[in-house]
Amino acid sequence: MKIHIPTPLRAYTDKQETVSAGGATVAAGLESLVQQFPAMRQHLFTPDGKLRSFVNVYVNDEDVRYLPEKEHTAVAEATELTIIPSIAGGAPCIASCCCR
16 A cells, blocks of 8 residues: 655655555554654654544545554455544734734
């Protein structure tokens, strides 16, 4: 399968946008990814091995969180996984700013 890596995490995949990984399930594919690039583990998984709550994984454009089998969803060689970390931020508009 192909795993699409978001820009903030490419520093841990030798700047690769897409990584090939093996495995019969989403979880196995992610494990293959962190075997190839060990520094990714701390960014994707909690210390007890669960996918971090702020990491969203999509299987061919379907959010894994809403699939019946979640990370245990079966995948084929042609499957594409996309990792999208949740991003928070922005700035409040202050009365004196230019966005009036």
